[in-house]
Amino acid sequence: MTTESQTSTADKAERYRQPDAPLPEPNLGWNTYGKGVEAIGRDGAPEPIEIPETGPEQLLVRVDAVGLCFSDVKLIKQGGDHPKLYGRDLATEPTRLGHEATVTVIEVGEELADSYHPGQRLAIQPDVYVDGRSTAYGYTIPGGLIQYHLLGPELLDADDGAYVIPVVDDIGYAAAALSEPWACVEASYTQRRRLEPLENGTMWIVGDPSDPVSYEASRGLDAPAQIVLTDVSDQVASLVAASKRADAEVVVRNGVTADGYQDLSDELTDGRGFDDIVVLDPRSAEQISAVAKVIGFRGTMNMVGTHPLDSLPDIDVGRIHYHYTAYLGNPGPDIAGSYGEARNRAELQPGGVAVFVGAGGPMGQMHIQRAIELEDGPASIIASDLDDDRLAVVRERLVPMAEAAGRTIVIVNVGEDPSALERAVSDSSGGVGADDVIVSVPVASVMGDAAQLMGPDGMLVLFAGVANGSYAPLDLSAVYLHNAQFTGTSGSKISDQALVMDKAVEGMLSPQRSLAALGGIEAAQDGVQAMLDGTFAGKIMIFPQLSGLPLTGLRELGERHPAIGEHLEGGDIWTLDAERALIEEFWPG
DSSP: OOOHHHHHHHHHHHHHTSTTSOOOSSOEEOEEOSSSGGGBSBTTBOEEOOOOOOOTTOEEEEEEEEEEOGGGHHHHHHGGGSGGGTTOOTTTSOEEOOOEEEEEEEEEOGGGTTTOOTTOEEEEOOEEEETTEEEEBTTTBOOSSBSEEEEOHHHHSBTTBOOEEEOOTTSOHHHHHTHHHHHHHHHTTSOOSOOSOOTTOEEEEEOOTTOOOOOBOSSSTTSOSEEEEESOOHHHHHHHHHHSOTTOEEEEOTTOOGGGHHHHHHHHHTTSOEEEEEEESOOOHHHHHHHHTTEEEEEEEEEEOSSOOSSOOEEEHHHHHHTOOEEEEESSSBGGGGOSTTTSOOSOOTTOEEEEETTTSHHHHHHHHHHHHOTTOOSEEEEEESOHHHHHHHHHHHHHHHHHTTOEEEEEETTTOTTHHHHHHHHHHTTSOEEEEEEOOOOHHHHHHHHTTEEEEEEEEEOSOOOTTOEEEOOTHHHHHHOOEEEEOOSOOHHHHHHHHHHHHTTSOOGGGGEEEEEEGGGHHHHHHHHHHTOSSSEEEEETTOOSOOOEEHHHHHHHOHHHHTTSBTTTBOOHHHHHHHHHHHOOO
């Protein structure tokens, strides 16, 4: 016999989905008032935050789930000095963390009635641009660590339109929130670098007057509005004169040495850096290091030559990640042979050897999972980390997936034996080197060491961001001699997040597998601290509508709450049914 209370509980998850539940009183949220974890909330607890009336261009939304992201650490440490806050005084104008959010529309302003409706589910794309200026949900725009709040034109009518993505019913709340970090992973393998000379830009060609090579330029020299020549041969000068567009200015600055390159940039680009740089017959690592410092934002350095550099140049790896600086090259003689997507790949090599450095962290695990689930993914995967506990999670969660997909996976603890990774790469590649090396550790020296694992036609993906001005030795000779790629990405686009959603619906990707721990609205500060401490080898999720649920790992959650645990795959892998059981148990509804 089914009692009335049992029926009520069984219906609870379905009632949660409806947009007509009474608004909470009070509406709890976690504002950030300055630097440090202690500046989140008031006295370690969420505070009541008033919900204003919904304006004609606004949506009142219920925050269903919000993931915690390690990129928030910079804001936690810097407070109002964070670059996306533009010097904001958080003590008087607080913001709110939580950019990995999914919401349900509760009320719709009259001017938005044709585009949105109550009950509609949305995932938020936090990287917002307004009049070309970078803002962000969870930074400039207060984020999702709150139960209810308003979304307005700052998010719904910005440069790319609305920075929200519809979510279908088949996708759970956790999976929808995780679409944002997964979008960042997807973005790592889409081409973010500019691969052609910039139209109306400034190009600098650096050469050697005694260079005997007869260079060609099948395209590209007709793009710049200004071409600067330094010590080029007469043949190159004639090539430029014949190939440039009629109104392009040619500036000659001969005899400039490496220590004068910055002055040259200051003079001719107002310090912005050259949009495109071509280095002919590079030989000196010192010269290449100096040239690289004056590449502009999203600029290219095209190296054309047949001789290796005399050593490894020091390259700003932070700018590869944040500024998308592109290092291109080919043996010549066609300068344009370096440009274009045909020579510069961004996706993992099908059937190749892929190395994941920092594999045990949440994002490292996501990169490996993507590689496993990728239809034409690598045949061999090497997972490297310093932490045995984290690698144990990789072994438990990802090795069975790899074996089921017919992929080989090798786990390496470099803390126990620093040379073990190099040996594993050699064994897996037959001594050739890795096809792809993905680094999720924000340490420049680690990035430099990881680059040494690459083989011919290798690709280094710098996923973790280090500050601009962080240098590491990189073998740029391999770019023009062996077609090496050095790439990095920061954030994602709406299209990346939409792709994740599509893959999830089609069963090609399982975002929810990344979840490691969760909590209700009261657990947000503990979740942030656990993220900083690396307590869980996976993503932490806060469900703002749930109350009385402390921060809990999934395995412990299943043991303490069997009604939820019976729906966890393998005892600690999140599922849609587990999410329904969670709501039934902890939603005060």
